[in-house]
Amino acid sequence: xxxxxxxxxxDDYEMDRERLYLVGSQCSAxxxxxxxxxxxxxxxxxxxxxxxRLGPQGTLYTWSRVHxxxxxxxxxxxxxxxxxxxxxxxxxxxxxxxxxxxxxxxELVWAPGPRLMEDGTLVNLIHVRPxxx
Amino acid sequence: MNDVYVVGVGMxxxxxxxxxxxxxxxxxxxxxxxxxxxxxxxxxxxAWVGHVYQGxxxxxxxxxxxxxxxxxxxxxxxxxxxxxxxxxEAATALKAGAYDIVLALGVELLSTKFxxxxxxxxxxxxxxxxxxxxxxxxxxxxxxxxxxxxTPRMLAAIASKNKFNASLNPLAQFKKPVTVDEVMAGRLxxxxxxLHECAPVSDGAAxxxxxxxxxxxxxxxxxxxxxxxxxxxxxxxxxxxPDMTVEDLTWRxxxxxxxxxxxxxxDVQMAEVHDCFSIAEATRxxxxxxxxxxxxxxxxxxxxxxxxxxxxxxxxxxxxxxxHPLGATGVAQVxxxxxxxxxxxxxxxxxxxxxxxxxxxxxxxxxxxxxxCTVNILTI
Ligand SMILES: [Zn+2]
Numbered sequence: 001x002x003x004x005x006x007x008x009x010x011d012d013y014e015m016d017r018e019r020l021y022l023v024g025s026q027c028s029a030x031x032x033x034x035x036x037x038x039x040x041x042x043x044x045x046x047x048x049x050x051x052x053r054l055g056p057q058g059t060l061y062t063w064s065r066v067h068x069x070x071x072x073x074x075x076x077x078x079x080x081x082x083x084x085x086x087x088x089x090x091x092x093x094x095x096x097x098x099x100x101x102x103x104x105x106x107e108l109v110w111a112p113g114p115r116l117m118e119d120g121t122l123v124n125l126i127h128v129r130p131x132x133x
Numbered sequence: 134m135n136d137v138y139v140v141g142v143g144m145x146x147x148x149x150x151x152x153x154x155x156x157x158x159x160x161x162x163x164x165x166x167x168x169x170x171x172x173x174x175x176x177x178x179x180a181w182v183g184h185v186y187q188g189x190x191x192x193x194x195x196x197x198x199x200x201x202x203x204x205x206x207x208x209x210x211x212x213x214x215x216x217x218x219x220x221x222e223a224a225t226a227l228k229a230g231a232y233d234i235v236l237a238l239g240v241e242l243l244s245t246k247f248x249x250x251x252x253x254x255x256x257x258x259x260x261x262x263x264x265x266x267x268x269x270x271x272x273x274x275x276x277x278x279x280x281x282x283x284t285p286r287m288l289a290a291i292a293s294k295n296k297f298n299a300s301l302n303p304l305a306q307f308k309k310p311v312t313v314d315e316v317m318a319g320r321l322x323x324x325x326x327x328l329h330e331c332a333p334v335s336d337g338a339a340x341x342x343x344x345x346x347x348x349x350x351x352x353x354x355x356x357x358x359x360x361x362x363x364x365x366x367x368x369x370x371x372x373x374x375p376d377m378t379v380e381d382l383t384w385r386x387x388x389x390x391x392x393x394x395x396x397x398x399x400d401v402q403m404a405e406v407h408d409c410f411s412i413a414e415a416t417r418x419x420x421x422x423x424x425x426x427x428x429x430x431x432x433x434x435x436x437x438x439x440x441x442x443x444x445x446x447x448x449x450x451x452x453x454x455x456x457h458p459l460g461a462t463g464v465a466q467v468x469x470x471x472x473x474x475x476x477x478x479x480x481x482x483x484x485x486x487x488x489x490x491x492x493x494x495x496x497x498x499x500x501x502x503x504x505x506c507t508v509n510i511l512t513i
Pocket of ligand 1: 026028029030031032041043044045046111
């Protein structure tokens with residue numbers, strides 16, 4: 001059974017030549033970028049927007065290893081905010097067994113966790129991993 | 134516009150009250166505030182009631198338990214700022230001349246509803262991939278450490294200070310002081326934050342009675358404290374790559390309050406701020422411009438924010454020590470300032486305090502820095 005997770009639907013990402021991108025929106029009037037896609041621009045109120053690819057690489061802005069969470073998650077797991085060159089910051093989990101460092105270059109990748117299905121298996125979610133590892 | 138004064142305060146002990154109802158807690162706080170003011174239930178002309186998780190018509194149930202009904206009652210939900218938003222709404226009505234004696238109440242019974250980390254609303258996509266409230270603040274702490282050289286021990290010192298202050302407050306949830314080493318030895322909740330650096334799950338209620346200047350001259354209360362500013366703002370949708378250590382929402386709210394009061398950060402002699410996590414006290418204090426950006430945690434380690442320090446912060450114990458029954462928190466902060474300015478804070482009294490500030494902000498919704506923020510400034 002498919003578990004619906006916001007920001008991870010078919011309109012929210014694209015694969016292109018083995019590389020994973022997030023798909024956000026860019027305001028046609030003021031160029032502000034949003035993820036997930038936003039109909040009305042939060043900066044200028046324009047309702048004209050176009051899709052924009054984010055990634056596949058970005059810079060790790062900050063992180064935390066989460067040890068206590070709600071029962072839908074397998075702890076511990078590492079959350080990060082990643083700054084993409086398209087001028088937008090997105091919350092993305094980091095793949096397991098990597099020591100996070102502020103400023104490290106990361107790339108988008110599918111990986112299991114931290115969210116659990118009802119049967120206890122891990123959901124496949126968009127993560128980041130260090131570049132060139 | 135009319136002046137606004139606090140003439141009565143009342144609150145329950147904060148802590149775990151699983152055997153009591155929210156209405157029962159509310160009634161205790163309301164009756165305490167009435168007794169403190171020397172007023173009767175029938176004197177209250179209107180009431181605003183802040184809570185987050187108490188369901189429909191909490192205000193009517195709470196006031197009803199105190200024997201008050203029939204008057205205009207407004208229930209207010211604004212995340213952790215629900216109680217302080219009730220004060221803001223009550224003060225706004227008094228300023229406009231709509232009433233002369235009003236009640237602001239905050240109440241929350243959480244211990245029977247929640248365990249563990251509170252998460253943002255489940256419909257929030259960030260919550261769906263694992264964002265919890267502690268992790269939101271943990272990631273801010275990481276940036277504060279990167280940018281200003283803040284250390285985990287400095288953050289632990291904030292928690293230790295507030296737990297000590299709580300040991301001087303008979304209404305606080307935590308009774309025992311906790312050393313910096315004990316904070317550091319605690320379980321990690323979201324790195325770098327340990328258990329003692331996260332506000333507990335709490336129950337409690339707090340109430341204040343506000344009157345117009347005109348009514349005050351009739352009542353002649355000598356213990357009245359003036360509410361010189363009450364400001365409310367909400368978080369702006371974030372665009373681009375903002376600096377996560379800068380509390381724009383706190384500053385915009387404070388700026389409005391300072392302006393109303395005709396005062397500035399240098400005039401503030403003590404503050405109660407929303408320390409839902411140790412790092413939060415730092416970014417609030419810096420957002421209020423009571424210290425330059427990045428400097429506060431090191432100053433706490435040197436003792437500047439404790440009793441007898443340059444600027445005592447969270448003398449009540451704060452959320453970390455006194456407890457955090459969401460809706461009641463913002464009202465209890467104002468109560469602490471009132472007690473301090475009256476000179477009734479006993480063991481934790483800040484000598485000679487004439488100007489105090491209460492800051493409350495809370496919640497997390499996707500794309501905004503914070504949901505709601507209030508700043509109340511009180512003077513003798
Ligand atoms: Zn725009």
